[in-house]
Amino acid sequence: MSQVFHDIEKKILETLQKVPNQTPEQLSTNTELSIDQVRRGIEWLRLKDLAIVDESQKVTFSLGPNGLDSLKSGLPERKLINMIKDEPKTFDQIRSVLSGAGFNVAIANAKKNGWIKIEKNNSESLVSIKEKPIETPEEKLLSFIGEKTISQEQISNPLAMKILLSRPNYIIETSEKTKTISLTDAALSLDTSASSSGAIDVEADVPSVFAARTHPLQDTIDEIREIFVNLGFSEILGNMTQSSFWNFDALFTPQDHPARELQDTFYLENLESKNPATSSQIKNVSSSHNKNWKYDWKLSESQKMVLRTHTTCVTIKHLAEQKPENARIFSLGRVFRNEKVSYKHLVEFNQIEGIVIGNNTTLRDLMGIQKEFYKKLGLTKIKFWPTFFPYTEPSLQTMVYNEKLGKWIELFGMGIFRPEVTKPLGIDKPVLAWGGGIERIAMLKYELDDVREFYNNNLSWLRSA
């Protein structure tokens, strides 16, 4: 059975069959493979018992600063000899040239070599030549190394090296690990040309591919929808374009209220709804406004078409039309505000709103549903604060503790529809309402601090989020 080799393996085998014992670096040069490829190839061959990797310690020597200095002007003991070769010198005279440690070293070594004698004369010591100072093995080694780097094997006099190594800064000793690759006997006789190619480099880098996926914001929307459904709420849909009647009047927002102005709400140019509601709905809503807000309610204002500012218009219309006795309903979708777009504001965002009518419609129940909703989102540290919404009373907001930000943040709002909202539409029972923006929750989930990111459709983000 012929063996299967990758091209990398083949090249290494062929090169080593010609020249055995090569380092990975040499192999890289000779095979024209990258050093990483060579390393992987060697590893594969080793695992197949075709290559042997010899790791050895290689020690080399070169001259240090003192060694290089001595190469030029001699070892300190040689310098001393040169000074006294014509006439003896006193210690003081020698010190004036060979200062500091150099003096002691020179005297000690010259004495050890038997080159000098020292005579005490009065208070002075006089140094003179005793014997002909022939070249020492250390000096020979110094000039042998010169400015080269030599290996251990090249040293003929290990004792001289030992002596030099003991003197500070004469010799630099370096040791490094090297690998030498050789082939096993089996590999040496392999005919690689006969082996079939077809194996691949399974460890090499490959180009990235991206999963097709739904939009991260859509995933959050779906997750929240799922929670509402699990809590027993059924989904209703409604238009994004609404008459002012359902967006404002039916929700007890007086016609001169600042929220209804062009600068907060998108009105549709030249479009109005001729019959926004039934005549009895119009009659009852208008008289509730006239009575409570004490102004002259106008049908024409309620006919103006707007982009809904909340999904509440959808739920209230459903209640007014269906008058359910007992129901949990929710509406989810885009809502609009005429705002300057910024990192925290969009003109269009997603809102969900749920309502409960029938049994168990106390403020405590409303708070209980919130608590359960946040629990399903994995948020357990919550509290409630009073707040104000024009069409609910009492009104609360949920504060949720965010561990990452280390602070309480405001999420969904809730309340009980005001009787001024429900009575004129023929709804007699209390209606709980709760909801809020979805982007806010998605921002926490995806750790975004710019809400615009959701609608930029930046592929690198969509592909990696």
Next chain:
Amino acid sequence: MPVVELNINRIRKLVSGNVTRKQILDALPFLGLDIESEEGDEIRIEYSPNRPDYSTDYGIATGLQGLLGIKKGIQKTPIKKKGNYSIKVDSTVTKIRPYVTGIVASNGKLDDVAIKQLMNMQEDLHDGIGRKRKKSSIGLHDADKISFPLTYTTVSRDHKFIPLNGSTEQTINEILVNTEVGQNYGSVIENAKNVPIIFDSDQNTISFPPIINSGLTTVTSNTKNILIEVTSIDKEAAEDMLSVVVSILQTAGFEFNELKITGNKNSTPQLKEKIMIYDPKFTSEIIGIEMSPSNMVTCLKKCRLDALVKGKKITCIIPRYRFDIFSPMDLTEEIALGYGIANIEPKLSPSTTIGQKNDVTIKTKLISQTAVGLGFLEAMNSSLTSKKVLYEMTKRDSSQIISVLDSKSQEHTILRDSLLPSLLDNLSKNIHESYPQKLFETGVVFSKGKPIDESINLAIIIAYKDTSYSEIKAIMQSLLRTNFKINSETKTSKNNELFSKGRHADIFVNEKKVGEIGEIDSNILENFRIRTSVVGFEIKLSGLIFD
């Protein structure tokens, strides 16, 4: 929501009773006030527009005293009737701004901080219940600079006086043109020949409502007696406004003297409390806690209302400035606040209904799943887009354009009638990313109808150099076949500038056109700076897979 800046030490002093900084910071949210920021002793607080009395530290301190149990119940407002303060209303104001009301606050003192807060409160009242001064507007004057009685009448536009912060006499017309308030609020009096004015008995101009006061009566930290006048087109709104200022000045230590008002339909303000008698059972049923009537009375008093139990009912006395209280439901909220929202235990009752998603949602999701399965990434774009992307760059027919009025953002002015233009815009913003790029979007599109029809569309786009009409047609047919078993055909269609000539078609299902498909024209791609081939289609899902 409006914001007010306050000093916490000032509030502590006003609340008194050795209240700590922490007690105040902890209690503020339970009055419905959000702490927006906190820097040293200065805090910024967001308050609700239904509680204009919370626009000053006097109002907030009154609320805190109640909640912390330091002072409970109503602060009574005695009005002395003996002073010689009066205002006569001339019938000429009837057509332009028929009502005036007011009061004289005496023997008090305001420091600079308090004056600044009052001025800010005045502006919030103007913008809120005053409806940008149109409905009602307020003026505060140094009463000692005024000779009573006053006259509320009209003058012609060449009448001259020195306005607040002015140095020379100016005519009405000049004031309307030269001053900031004149420019901002001049429209309230429209083109009336004669405008409202208040004179004193020396014929000095006191105020030109609703635009500006006279410089003569400027309130400073030396002012001891203050005239408050409110003019309006709605008698009730005028008294609402007056009552808020009175409640604040009362906390600041002022006493009150009646301002007699005579003239057509006008009358002297009574600032009378409202009495509401109601069944406490209602509150228990709404909050979900069995609470005794006497306990409820305590809660109401903590909210600075008065109440007493009479038989099985509670009689509640509501001060004039709490005109946000309409019905027993509002009293229920007050009781909940007095009880403490933090003391109400949430309760989870099992649902008696089974939740379900809407059919449209379910089927749209099926389409998304198939698109993802076919290798498409979901995009989400705004329904409100720009004329440039929707019509100009794509050379589409804009005769049925639906615009919004006065958008603050150039990029969001038109309701989309198609999804493909935004997807092309997405490709254009991702030309540096790797290809192939494959996107889909499902979403609402708008068209003129009765008055507007909304339907859900699906659009798909593919961009890379080797893409082709066949590829996109195969994708389109697969999308409709999977789950929905819909067979579709493509038929040659008349030229459409979005697509390349001869390389686009109409999509038909059961002999009915449901969409368009083709290769995007190179001129359009150039407009979007896309340098590769792009194919796409868009179909209307409404009417096809759901109604």
